[in-house]
Amino acid sequence: MKRAIFQMIVLLTIIFATSCKDDQEVSAPLISGIEAEYTIEEGVALNLSPIITNDNQSAYVWLLDGKEVANTPIYTFNSAKIGVYTLVFKVSNKGGTTQKNISVTVTNGAPVVSGIQEEYLIEKGDKLELTPDVTGGGELIYQWILDGKNVANTPAYTFNSSETGNREIILKVTNPKGSVEKKISVVVLAETIRLETTTYSLLSLDVPSYSATEKTTQWEVIEASSELYRLSFTDTPNPMFVAGKEGQYILYKSEGEIKGKIIITVNKRKTQPSAYISKVFDYMPAPGQFVNKLPEYNEGDSHEDMVNKVGEWLIGEDAYMITLGGWGGYVTFGFDHTIINVPEKRDFRVNGNAFGAALGRPGAPFGGSCEPGIIMVAYDKNKNGKPDDEEWYEIKGSSNFSAEKEPWYTMAKENHNDVNVYRDYEVTYYKPTKEDPEISGEPDNPLAFTTIKNYIRWEDNKKNSGYKIKNVYHSQSYYPGWIKKDNITFKGIRLPENGINEGEYVPGINEGNIYFVLYGFRYGYVDNQTNVSPESGIDIDWAIDKAGNKAGLPGIDFVKVYNGVNQENGWLGECSTEVERGEDLHVLGKSISTIDE
Structure with missing residues (x-):
């Protein structure tokens, strides 16, 4: 009896399991x-x-x-x-x-034509077989018309492409109940041009002209192996092309009615590009409290020695921070490849030491230590491996022309900051005549940090002048030690003063309630947003030429950064742009969307 019951349980279990399995394995129709x-x-x-x-x-x-x-x-x-x-x-x-x-x-019983396209693209010398599918009762009469001339009366037609340009073929089919026409556009392409290049290398599209009279030329990319490419129309005679991924890229070039195909095969570089700075070309800080320390100047060092030191600090992934000093101080560096100007993406970043304030005005926009450096970029147009004076373009940051859209603009204006933008600014700094303290500074007293009041004289081209002070926190000379001249002059754009003393919102923070907050500009500068913020990324499409027009660069090889703000901020000292690691965002695989204003 027990055996029979056991067999029944096993049978029911199998039936139930099979039923569940069937329910689970129902396939779509x-x-x-x-x-x-x-x-x-x-x-x-x-x-x-x-x-x-x-x-x-x-x-x-x-x-x-x-x-x-x-x-x-x-x-x-x-x-x-x-x-x-x-x-x-x-x-x-x-x-x-x-x-x-x-x-x-x-x-209505008239013929219906299918099986042929409305447009064909073929190369010169190729044959185009046109074999339509035609439905309709009764006897069918065919008529093929090429550019207005009757060329065939057969069900099929072969077009021979002996000349480049646009051709029109009309197929007319008639039966006792009516007739129908089918228009076919045939574009006969010029001979295909094949080019080769390597990843991250600029290629000039020097291809023959199709027409001696047509002045308008149009280019388009119809097939790409990745989004990491740029077809650019700069101030060169021919378009420039660059790609970051190997593969095949197919372009069309049109001159009037004549169109040609260009196939670019992009091969992998023998050595993969570094994502980071590979060479420093120049370094000239303006006077500032970190000058001669970041990096350190040793007695007897020449300008070349200091450029080499900056290279040791900036080249590669493990970079160290350098200072640009006061307004106008700059550094120029390059990469071992062309950073591609990918449409709708930010392309590179130069790190600084910007950070947000822990205290300050409630509800204020981002600010803290934001010391914006203006960016200039260049690509190696003449392929000599170094930046030339005529190759520079300006990255148009959010306040290169006006600061009125900055979220802190009204606050700064009410604080009586100079919120003007000077695009033709010049400052001359004079070598100090004294270095030893005249005043006994107190490191813990924000009202007594000065050791030399009239330290480094300066004057600008806006009829302003004054002195940079020397503070108790830094005792070395603030004037570049390797500069033997009695003065140095810098030229460029001066951005609005972005530093505001917010000490009234932090009562008791120190004896004088002094707490300067340097507010961040929206985009387009170095040492202005935190290094991890997407807003520190730079889009090469923000580059403009000397007339203020969009440059449309294919990419860049060189970068110049100079301090954009001329402002003293109490015991914090002058606004001084700091520069650290430079990064190609595409080589690092970072995708950051841009903004377009």
Whole structure:
């Protein structure tokens, strides 16, 4: 008895498991037995009887031009009106839903032509076989017309492309109930040009002209192996192309009616590019409290020695911070490849030491230690491996022309900051005549940090002048030690003063309630946003030429950064841009969307 009960339990378990398995393995329906296109005469019924596989407790829906017309597995289409109709047949079960789209053309009995395209692109010398599918009762009469001339009366036609340009072919088919015309545009391309290059290398598209009279040339990329490429139309005679991924890139060049194909094969470089700064070309800080320390100047060091030291600090991934000193101080460096100007993306970043304030005005915009450096960029137009004076373009940051859109602008204006932008600014700094303290500074007293009040004299081209002070925190000379001249002059753009003493919002922070917050500009500068912020990324498409027009550069090889703000900020000292690691965001695989104003 126990054995019989056990056998019954086993049998029921198998049946139950099989039942569950069947429920789990229901497959979605499959539809066959009907075509994707039909052509019928008006008034003729079209019976559609599809074959349905996996038809397990299925639901059926027929849609005619978006409206439900039946819920059966078969359907008869009728129409008394000429036109093109769209049928959709949907079948659903527990395994899913499948649908079949059907196009039905209703005619008056005149011929219907299909099987040929409206446009063809072929190369010069190629043959184009045109073999249309024609439906329609009675005798069919064919007429092929090329550029207005009758060239054939056969069901098929072969076009021989002996000349470049646009050609028009008309196929006219007639039967006893009417006629139909099909227009075909044929673009005969010029001979395909094949070029080769390597990743991250600029390629000048020096290709022959198709027309001696046509002055308008258009270019377009129709196929690309990745989004890391740029086709650029700069101030060079030919477009420039650069790509970051190997593969094939296909372009079209059009001159009037003549179009040609250019196939660019991009090969991998023998050595992969470094994502970081690879060479420092120049370094000249303006006087400032960190000058001669970041990096350190040793007695007897020349300008070349200091440039080499800056290279030791900036080149590679493990870079160290250098100072640019006061307004105008700069550094120039480059990469071992062209940083690609990828559309709609930020392309590179230069790190600084910007950070947000822990205290300050409630609800204020981002600020803290934001000491913006203006950016200039260049690509190696003449391929001499170094930046030349005529190659520089300006990265148009958010306040290169006006600061009125900055979220702190009103605050700064009410604080009586100079919020003007001077695009023709010049400052001359004079070598100090004394270095030893005249005043006994107190490091812990924000009202007594000065050791030399009239330390480094300066004057600008806006009829302003004054002295840089020397503070108790830094005792070395603030004037570049390797400069033997009695004065140095810097030229460029002067940004608005962004530092505001917010000590009134932090009562008791120190004896004088002095707490300067240097507010961040929205975008486009070095040492202005935190290094991890997307807003520290730079889009090469922000570059403008000397006339203020968008440059549209293919990419860049060189970068120059100079301090953009001339302002003293209490015991913090002068606004001094600091520069650290430079990064190619694309080589690092970082994708940061840009902004477009």
